[in-house]
Amino acid sequence: MNKNVFIATVIILLSVLLASVIFFGGSKDGRDxxxxxxxxxxxxxxxxxxxxxxxxxxxxxxxxxxxxxxxxxxxxxxxxxxxxxxxxxxxxxxxxxxxxxxxxxxxxxxxxxxxxxxxxxxxxxxxxxxxx
Ligand SMILES: [Cu+2]
The missing domain is CATH 2.60.40.420 (Cupredoxins -  blue copper proteins)
Structure with missing residues (x-):
């Protein structure tokens, strides 16, 4: 049970990290x-x-x-x-x-x-x- 919670937390953290890399990486060229x-x-x-x-x-x-x-x-x-x-x-x-x-x-x-x-x-x- 605890192991499943740990795995779920890791997956969520990794997705947030991935999403922010895509978001901030993509906006690098977006200056005006x-x-x-x-x-x-x-x-x-x-x-x-x-x-x-x-x-x-x-x-x-x-x-x-x-x-x-x-x-x-x-x-x-x-x-x-x-x-x-x-x-x-x-x-x-x-x-x-x-x-x-x-x-x-x-x-x-x-x-x-x-x-x-x-x-x-x-x-x-x-x-x-x-x-x-
Ligand atoms: Cu002045």
Whole structure:
């Protein structure tokens, strides 16, 4: 009797182990790194780049077209952390963004290969815009 209980317990434990190996092993490739963020849009010949600022900047790297007027829209939504203190050295910009809203920054026409960087005032968060 006790032996049967022992065998049943072992079988249950082994099935749980097997199930978790299948479950966790299978989810290894399931991270959302492949999610494509569509944050560049051309409207009436102007290229708009959208960056979300809250607890950092997202997306981190944005590829844009060169040789077309480009504007950056930085969007805050309940942003009370330092990502609201935006610094863009290439444009001599230091701005404190409203906790919720949109700030439009004219980036002009970018040259191919040009990289623009934005950071929080302390430099711990950042994002990049790369013109192709
Ligand atoms: Cu910061």
């Amino acid at each position: 790194e492949s999610v494509v963020v569509q944050n560049v849009e051309v409207v009436d010949g102007v290229q708009y780049v959208r960056i979300d600022a809250k607890g950092g900047y997202s997306p981190n790297i944005t590829k844009v077209e060169a040789n077309i007027p480009t504007k950056l829209i930085v969007k805050t939504r309940g942003t009370y952390d330092c990502s609201a203190a935006l610094v863009m050295r290439d444009f001599d910009i230091k701005k404190t963004l409203k906790p919720t809203g949109e700030e439009i920054i004219d980036l002009g026409v970018l040259k191919s290969g040009q990289e623009i960087e934005g950071t929080c005032s302390m430099g711990m968060y950042g994002f990049k815009i790369v013109a192709g």
